[in-house]
Amino acid sequence: MKSTRYTLITGASSGLGKEFSVQCAAMGRNIIMVALPGSNMASIAESLALEYKIDARVFEFDITDGILLIEKLNHIIENFEVDFLINNAGIGGTASITESSLEAMDRILQVNIRSMVSITQMLLPHLLKHQKSYILNVSSMAAFTPIAYKTVYPASKAFISSFSLGLREELLDTNLSVSVVYPGPIMTNSGVSTRIMGQGAKGRIGLLTTSEIVRIALKQTKHNKAIIIPGFWNKINHRLMGILPLETKLRIVSRAVKKEIAIK
Numbered sequence: 001m002k003s004t005r006y007t008l009i010t011g012a013s014s015g016l017g018k019e020f021s022v023q024c025a026a027m028g029r030n031i032i033m034v035a036l037p038g039s040n041m042a043s044i045a046e047s048l049a050l051e052y053k054i055d056a057r058v059f060e061f062d063i064t065d066g067i068l069l070i071e072k073l074n075h076i077i078e079n080f081e082v083d084f085l086i087n088n089a090g091i092g093g094t095a096s097i098t099e100s101s102l103e104a105m106d107r108i109l110q111v112n113i114r115s116m117v118s119i120t121q122m123l124l125p126h127l128l129k130h131q132k133s134y135i136l137n138v139s140s141m142a143a144f145t146p147i148a149y150k151t152v153y154p155a156s157k158a159f160i161s162s163f164s165l166g167l168r169e170e171l172l173d174t175n176l177s178v179s180v181v182y183p184g185p186i187m188t189n190s191g192v193s194t195r196i197m198g199q200g201a202k203g204r205i206g207l208l209t210t211s212e213i214v215r216i217a218l219k220q221t222k223h224n225k226a227i228i229i230p231g232f233w234n235k236i237n238h239r240l241m242g243i244l245p246l247e248t249k250l251r252i253v254s255r256a257v258k259k260e261i262a263i264k
Contacts, residue, residue, distance in 0.1 A: 005081045005130070006055075008032040010063065010119065011089030013039035015186065016138060019210040020086050021048065021056075023218060030055040032080060034072075034089070036062060063089060064110040066118070073122045083133040085123050087116045087160075090138060092153035094260045105152045112156035117163065127176050135178045136221045137164040141234060143182060144241055148254035168226055181217040181228040184237070186210060208234075 007024045011017035012033035024031050025048040035041050037060045045056035059076070061068050076082065090112045093104060120135065127133040142150065143157035161180055168178035185207050208231045216230040229235050241249050 003028070003030060005083045006030045006032050006057070007084040007086060008034065008076065008082045008123070009086045009088055010034045010115075013041055013044070016183065016210050016214060017086075017088040018044070019214040020088060020218075023211070023214050024084075024086075025049075025052040025054050025056065027218075028052065028054060029084070030057075032057045032059065032076060032082065034059045034061075034063065036060065063115040063119070064107065066114075069115065069118060070122070073119065077123070077126050081130075082123060082126060083130040085120065085127060085135045087119060087135070087137045089115065090140075090156075092142075092150065094149055094257060096149060097151050100152075108152050108156055112153075113159050116160065120167070124176075128171075128174055131175060133176045134221055135164075135167070135176065136217060137178070137180045138217075139164070139180050139182050141182050141184045141229075141237065144238060145246070145249050145253055147257055148250070149257045149260070165226065177221070177224045179217075179221040179225055179228055181213070181221075181230065182234070182238075183213050184208065184231060184234040186213065 007020075007029045009017055009020045009024070009031060012021050012031075013035035017033075017035070021031050021033050021044070031045075031048070031054065033041050033045055033056065035058075039060055041058040041060055045058045048054065049056040057080070059072055061072055063069050091108055093100070093108070097105075116137065120137075127135065137160050139160040140154070140157040142154040143161045145154065147154045161182070164178055164180035171178060213230045217228050220228045229238055244252075
């Protein structure tokens with residue numbers, strides 16, 4: 001009998017989100033893909049549905065629109081059985097805070113924090129109804145240290161980490177498992193790729209493909225792993241950063257990021 005349950009993926013139009021959609025579909029899971037308007041999601045969903053014989057639904061809207069978000073989520077809850085939530089949507093940026101607009105910083109907070117919390121909180125009662133269900137939140141290696149010239153982004157990713165692990169502990173005696181993944185550098189677009197390559201060997205340490213990151217994240221989520229750090233070098237980096245004094249690692253990472261600005 002074909003499953004009627006769905007995986008809901010935010011930020012599904014590109015990067016990790018698109019790869020999560022592909023790999024979940026390949027696993028035979030029905031998917032609900034959430035992305036911004038104009039993301040050409042219909043053709044992607046149709047292709048996945050045909051190739052993997054699953055049901056793929058598309059919702060294109062801006063998740064920072066609080067009223068619209070509630071409306072869309074209520075529709076999803078009423079019409080689909082979601083037993084896996086992947087909070088992948090996220091944005092960042094590299095610039096001096098004095099050169100960043102208030103709107104740009106506020107949007108990072110809205111996408112990375114407010115929308116993620118709202119989606120999770122609204123879907124929780126629905127997820128808890130299932131015999132087994134999962135939440136996977138996408139943080140970043142940036143969550144492990146403050147970073148100059150990014151400031152708001154790593155702080156938002158640290159929030160995701162703290163929120164996810166606190167929620168996991170709160171739900172420990174339930175059927176809902178919460179995991180958080182911390183990807184390292186990802187070549188999601190030409191701009192990011194240029195900055196990573198411009199940093200030389202240091203910038204490429206821990207670099208994994210989106211397919212490998214997603215494969216590891218899904219596998220370990222299904223095994224109820226709390227903290228997921230894909231890649232050997234990222235694990236080593238995490239351990240080293242845990243040993244270094246905060247001031248030292250802040251300076252090391254911030255100097256590397258400062259080079260990104262020079263490359264732009």
